[in-house]
Amino acid sequence: MKLENDQSCSWINDLTKRTNIKSINSNEDCEWLIIGAGYTGLSAARKLGQLNPNQKIILVDAQLAGEGSSGRNSGYLVDTTLNDGFSSSKDENNYKKKTDIYDIGIKSVKKFINEYQVDCDWNECGKFFASSNSKDIKILKNFSKILNKLGFKNNILTHEELKKRLGTSFYNTGLYTDGGILLHPGKLVRAMIDALPNNIRLYENSFLIKWEKKKDFILCKFDQGQVKTKKIIFATNGFLRSLGIKKNYNFPITLTASMTRPLTEKEFELIGEPPEWGVLPIRPMGATVRTTKDKRILIRNTAEIHNPFKMSKSELNKRSLKQKIGIKKRFPELPDDIIQSSWSGVVSRTRNGSQIFEKIDKNIFVAGCYNGSGIGVGTLFGEQIALKANNENTEEINIIEKRNKANLLPPRPLLDIGVKARLMYERLIAASEY
Ligand SMILES: Cc1cc2nc3c(=O)[nH]c(=O)nc-3n(C[C@H](O)[C@H](O)[C@H](O)COP(=O)(O)OP(=O)(O)OC[C@H]3O[C@@H](n4cnc5c(N)ncnc54)[C@H](O)[C@@H]3O)c2cc1C
Numbered sequence: 001m002k003l004e005n006d007q008s009c010s011w012i013n014d015l016t017k018r019t020n021i022k023s024i025n026s027n028e029d030c031e032w033l034i035i036g037a038g039y040t041g042l043s044a045a046r047k048l049g050q051l052n053p054n055q056k057i058i059l060v061d062a063q064l065a066g067e068g069s070s071g072r073n074s075g076y077l078v079d080t081t082l083n084d085g086f087s088s089s090k091d092e093n094n095y096k097k098k099t100d101i102y103d104i105g106i107k108s109v110k111k112f113i114n115e116y117q118v119d120c121d122w123n124e125c126g127k128f129f130a131s132s133n134s135k136d137i138k139i140l141k142n143f144s145k146i147l148n149k150l151g152f153k154n155n156i157l158t159h160e161e162l163k164k165r166l167g168t169s170f171y172n173t174g175l176y177t178d179g180g181i182l183l184h185p186g187k188l189v190r191a192m193i194d195a196l197p198n199n200i201r202l203y204e205n206s207f208l209i210k211w212e213k214k215k216d217f218i219l220c221k222f223d224q225g226q227v228k229t230k231k232i233i234f235a236t237n238g239f240l241r242s243l244g245i246k247k248n249y250n251f252p253i254t255l256t257a258s259m260t261r262p263l264t265e266k267e268f269e270l271i272g273e274p275p276e277w278g279v280l281p282i283r284p285m286g287a288t289v290r291t292t293k294d295k296r297i298l299i300r301n302t303a304e305i306h307n308p309f310k311m312s313k314s315e316l317n318k319r320s321l322k323q324k325i326g327i328k329k330r331f332p333e334l335p336d337d338i339i340q341s342s343w344s345g346v347v348s349r350t351r352n353g354s355q356i357f358e359k360i361d362k363n364i365f366v367a368g369c370y371n372g373s374g375i376g377v378g379t380l381f382g383e384q385i386a387l388k389a390n391n392e393n394t395e396e397i398n399i400i401e402k403r404n405k406a407n408l409l410p411p412r413p414l415l416d417i418g419v420k421a422r423l424m425y426e427r428l429i430a431a432s433e434y
Pocket of ligand 1: 035039071208239372
């Protein structure tokens, strides 16, 4: 089996090409093995490297490090979410537990970028939840009540106010929250690669085919070699299930996004020169849309059950067309041919939207399933799973472990039928929001 990424994500193509890429091509022994080099695996490796400077630590990825979802997401670092996937949060107490985790997730990313002086187009501009359907004001009013109770500053916005702030007449109702950061996900994950301590061996383009727990070690087989490790951390997020990890608790969802080229001065003027902004949908299957520091527009309006290992060019083109229409609906004054790139990425979901953070067996650890909020939570969970695996306890681990645990999924094929039906329903009620 192979993981085949499209090479067409603007965030990744913005970065300089990395050189000196090493792959596993012999047999090795180590103390620690981390599988997956996205925010989670890179953060775990950084922490483990700092804690154990004299131990052999290997970090492996099936593709180039950071070029999975971590380098190809929408770049919203969120403190609150309206849709944790399929439904709005109704339960205030559980919602608080979630936002406590988002809060320490943001702090982890902030600490990282301050410590390593990272330039990732960090912009604390807050975020909008918006819809073209005026009836969605009801959902926003309820959401606003929860936010107020929990102390998150927010205000509801009218069509006119949204038009002024976003430069589009598309949205009829919205809510703005002060919290929330927009960033360049590719630059952030590249900085995490650059920050790896010297004692981390990074192997890329090395797909873990099979792993097996033996008496005192774990044996991992790759195409060109195998690694015997004392302890292992699985940080493969949307690919946890394919490795048989917590497979009755998580499943992959494929998202696609497109980004325009930078708008010209004239085009930017036409849309009213709005400062950088990010809009999240009110309905789970609506579009997330944002602008970037260099005046590009990103749109993500698909989420589906799909083969996580590959999306063909023709399938991607179909989704890109949907995104072209999405941009046209919002910015009819802009030319038709401004999409520069389209790409897909895989996230992991659980039934109740809860994350996975645990020791699943002696010396075997896993962190993942952040739904749409893996920038902060992935960074946090990576660092903290490393600490947990190193037998340390922290205030952050206590907060993480207070969350509701992921629920058992129905067996297949019931799961597939259920998820597909749910996605179809959500798509139907969000039809105006693509
Ligand atoms: C289009 C899109 C938009 C998103 N928008 C946002 C957003 O705005 N804000 C936000 O917070 N989150 C967003 N997300 C989610 C976010 O990107 C993820 O939650 C986050 O990247 C998870 O990080 P990770 O390190 O756990 O997993 P990943 O970044 O997916 O890393 C896992 C790595 O494991 C590797 N791997 C998998 N299988 C194997 C194997 N068998 N052997 C070796 N390596 C393997 C993969 O190659 C991959 O690099 C979005 C995701 C997508 C796709």
